[in-house]
Amino acid sequence: MARVGAPLRAFAGVLASWAVLILLLVGWELVARSGFVTAYMLPPFTDVVARIFHDATDGNLAESAALTLYRALTGFAIAAAGGTALGLAMSRNGGVRWFFDPLISVGFPMPKIAFLPIIVLWLGFYDVSKISMVVFDAIFPVVTATLAGLAGVERELIWSARNLGARDRELLWQVMLPAALPQIMTGLQVALPIALIVAVIAEMKMSGYGIGAAMMTASRFADSRGVFAGIVEIAVIGYVLVKGMALLRRRLLAWHAEASNQ
Amino acid sequence: MKQTFLRYSPILLLTLAWEAAARLGLGAAFDLPPPSAVLVAWIGLLRDGDLVTNGAASLYRGAAGLGLAIVIGAVLGIVMAWWRPVRVALEPLVEIFYPLPKSALIPVTALWLGFGDGSKILLIFLGCMLPVTLGAFNGARASDRTLVWSARSMGAGRVRMLWDVVVPSALPELLNGIRTALALAFILLVSAELIVSQRGFGNLIGILGDNGSYDAMFAVVLTVAFLGFAADRVYQVLTARVLAWRE
Numbered sequence: 001m002a003r004v005g006a007p008l009r010a011f012a013g014v015l016a017s018w019a020v021l022i023l024l025l026v027g028w029e030l031v032a033r034s035g036f037v038t039a040y041m042l043p044p045f046t047d048v049v050a051r052i053f054h055d056a057t058d059g060n061l062a063e064s065a066a067l068t069l070y071r072a073l074t075g076f077a078i079a080a081a082g083g084t085a086l087g088l089a090m091s092r093n094g095g096v097r098w099f100f101d102p103l104i105s106v107g108f109p110m111p112k113i114a115f116l117p118i119i120v121l122w123l124g125f126y127d128v129s130k131i132s133m134v135v136f137d138a139i140f141p142v143v144t145a146t147l148a149g150l151a152g153v154e155r156e157l158i159w160s161a162r163n164l165g166a167r168d169r170e171l172l173w174q175v176m177l178p179a180a181l182p183q184i185m186t187g188l189q190v191a192l193p194i195a196l197i198v199a200v201i202a203e204m205k206m207s208g209y210g211i212g213a214a215m216m217t218a219s220r221f222a223d224s225r226g227v228f229a230g231i232v233e234i235a236v237i238g239y240v241l242v243k244g245m246a247l248l249r250r251r252l253l254a255w256h257a258e259a260s261n262q
Numbered sequence: 263m264k265q266t267f268l269r270y271s272p273i274l275l276l277t278l279a280w281e282a283a284a285r286l287g288l289g290a291a292f293d294l295p296p297p298s299a300v301l302v303a304w305i306g307l308l309r310d311g312d313l314v315t316n317g318a319a320s321l322y323r324g325a326a327g328l329g330l331a332i333v334i335g336a337v338l339g340i341v342m343a344w345w346r347p348v349r350v351a352l353e354p355l356v357e358i359f360y361p362l363p364k365s366a367l368i369p370v371t372a373l374w375l376g377f378g379d380g381s382k383i384l385l386i387f388l389g390c391m392l393p394v395t396l397g398a399f400n401g402a403r404a405s406d407r408t409l410v411w412s413a414r415s416m417g418a419g420r421v422r423m424l425w426d427v428v429v430p431s432a433l434p435e436l437l438n439g440i441r442t443a444l445a446l447a448f449i450l451l452v453s454a455e456l457i458v459s460q461r462g463f464g465n466l467i468g469i470l471g472d473n474g475s476y477d478a479m480f481a482v483v484l485t486v487a488f489l490g491f492a493a494d495r496v497y498q499v500l501t502a503r504v505l506a507w508r509e
Contacts, residue, residue: 020354041374099272106273109494111448114464114486116456117471117479121293197363201453204368216457219369227369234366242361 043225048232051225060214065233067210071127072199075134079195080188083139087146087184088172100143108140113198116205130202137198138191145187149180182256185249192245196238211237295477304481312466313485319461320451323379327386328447332440335391339398339439340432344424356392356399364389364446365453372458382454382462389450390443397439401432437501444497448490 025045031037032044039047055061090097116133123129153176161175177184203212211230218226277297284296295303307313342349342356367385375381413427455464463486470479 016350017354017357020351021358024355024358102270102272103276106270106491109445109491110487111445111452111490112487113449113456114452114467114483114490116453117467118483121471121476121479193361193363197365200363201365201368201457204365204457205453215366215369219373219458222373224370224373227373231362231366231370235362238361238363 040222040224043228047225048228051229052232055229061233064209064211064214065237068196068199068203068212069237071130071202071210072134072195075131075199076138076192076195078131079135079138079142079191082135083142083187083191084146084184086139087143087150088177090143091147091150104140104143108144112137112140113201116202120206125206125208130199130206133202134195134198138195141190141194142184142187145183145190146180149183149187150176152183153179182253185252189242189245189249192241193238196234196241200234293476295480299477300480300484303475303477304485307478307481313482316462316466316482317485319379320455320463323382323462324386324447324451326379327383327451328390328443330383330387331390331443331447332394334387335394335439335443336398336436338391339395339400339436340402340424340428342395342399343402343432344428356395360392360396364450368450368454368457371454377458377460382451382459385454386447386450390446393439393442393446394436395439397442398432398436401435402428404431404435434505437504441494441497441501444493445490448486448493452486 028042029045032039032042032047052061055064086096086100090100113133115136119129119133119136123132157175157179158171161171166175199210200212203210204216207213207216211233215227215230218224218230280294281296281298284294284299304313338352342352364385367388371381371385371388375384409427409431410423413423451462452464455462456468457464459465463482467479467482467486470476470482
């Protein structure tokens, strides 16, 4: 009974979420058309969709979305690789750990976006500064997750690998990293939305092209359809990225005990 | 004391290296003012009141938005956990809005309320409410059933039970949610002020940068970063104290 019940309940949950989403959009449309608010305050959902469709057909949307995604994902990839490598180096080498540990623990809770003007000052207004800002913000959760994951690897696992004659390199790639992977993936899942947000904020600040910049331009010209179109686009992109990451996690960790729980 | 010094000595070393690099001529080449000049500029900003007036504006916005988010978010979360109809209606909404990057709302709040305090307070409120709601909801939902039953059998009324049993047991998760919200408040505040604002830390950073007074700009950036860090540390100490009864 439980076996049949669980997927059914999950399906009902998905259905309920969709129903609420549709209700929300219908509610948006009704409120916007009711005359209580001006179209400037809240443009009707259908108008916003028409605007997105218009931008999609003349290529503007593809261009801004591609630029924003390029900046967010390049920064994310660098942060993912660099953060894992740094976490690894910190867990294996006392000197590296001594040097970086206070920097990470002080830097993590800081609002790093405040450094954006300094990064712009040094690296200019173009992609390099935006991507650097993304890396600077997204790397912290990856490093801390990698450290926590490696610290949590069971001693017995390491001992048995050693006993079976694993060398350092084999131990690292075949035992330590796979065992720490669930935690590292969690860190990456935290870092990915941060990467998108920071890319968008950097675009808003520096203008030019990209979804964030397009939204700021629309806002300056009091073009509220354009602003709301940007919000819908960011929401959709964010949703797709988060779901994609969860999917990747299930793929990569198919061998892990957590996968069999689902 | 000695241990703390040893632990944080890399930061000191970096600061010294920064000073040396800036003094050795790299400063002019890379627009890198030495830390000593940044400190002098910081004292100057403090003296002529720029730091205080802009800081007060920022802190007012942050405190108002975060305060609203905590009160309304906590009530909402507990009501969701306690009343099934509310949960059925709101849980999917929370799920939809939680992952939405709240910074996307910066242009909208500016569109609605202009460039002043109102738009920042609204932005911080909207951005910080859901982590608090989710923390309160998860905490209250997990509140110990046996505690609830025994309180009820001892004749506790519904409201009394909420206050005496459900709220305390939801507290750890709620406080955790508020910690997330605190960090978010700083991020949203600074990014909104950097992008559209009159007054505030972010605005001051922009003005100083445009004027080319980079030592003062660095001073404000580091002040904001330090405040964010200090707020988190102080909050952690306070929550540890509040939760001391649980041990």
